[in-house]
Amino acid sequence: MSKLQKLYDMIQYSKELNLPLPDEYLQQANELEEEIIKKEILPILSEKIEPVIGQIQRELVLVVDYIPNEPLSVRISRKRNFTASMETIEIVPDPKVEHNVGNIKRNSPTKSAKTNLRVTFRDGTMIENRFAKDTLLEVIQKVGVEKVRAIGIVQCGVPLISNTIDNIYGNAQVDIADGWYLITHSSTGQKRQQIEKISEALNLGLKVEIL
Template structure:
């Protein structure tokens, strides 16, 4: 059975409404919220903005703003029971002004070239793991991809994102699910995904590149 996009959108809306109701019920009864409720709400709100609001900005507001020849920042303030407010700032480094500001522009969908069938068979190497030795300890998980993931979480997703690495044309840390590599993108939380479609040696190089870029000492071994 094929589910339409509108049905998926409706299901997401219903889930978000139920999560809001859970918060309201807990507040009314004086109960603690179940673990993960706020994180789920935050992720779904951000996804709603990516899917519904950003296309409107791209199609309707961006063409008008092209008339403006100087950098600026538009800060939209929204309160459910208040008026929508738009503030203008000339301080374009918004993250320096608002501590919890975050990038929400989705990465563009990448076009991938399909490989022709009938080529050479790929020889799979034995599965290997990674061990990362850092000044404050070691990271060594059961798979190389999980070691890479834990490393990125430990040093900071935003810092790794800023390094700008790509894998298979997709940002190593992306906020967009790639249609071709979606099963290889592992969640880092808060709408970020790690591209893990690479061999262990490549992951080792990625870790070393990240460490050099952000200025930390690491030793990475393939085990």
């Protein structure tokens, strides 16, 4: 049984017994539903619809009306204005990056000495882990994943924070949570530069040291 199904069962059980429903149950269910949409539904829709819909040269909105245990309904509207009362969540997968495989350098047999990062916040909070990638990840989680994503940092042609797994660097992407992935295919020096960019963009005043 999936985690989402367990949550559904707990929610239904609470309703049947008229028990108070913890907000975190609904929040977790929403996050897992959005993750399924990002990882499984949207890629299929993009792959199947884009080649055909490209023939149409006017803007339109496709509305997928899904009600459990009922036939799926898809409606078309040429209006792009939604009422303020309508709850809309835009989940757009990052486009696939076309890498020039011939230009990708393979790792050299000679490895440089291991280095690490120490990041100090204005309030004195210090983040330092055994591996630089873990320090980068913890800094991003503390600052806010979506705030960092909005900065638009790119590594190896891939967004630093992406909602898709890259076909070349996927093994170097760390699953953060909620469908977000952090690319860690970079040197300690590059990770330091990434943290410094985050600090500058968000005015965090971070002190970043290579150890």
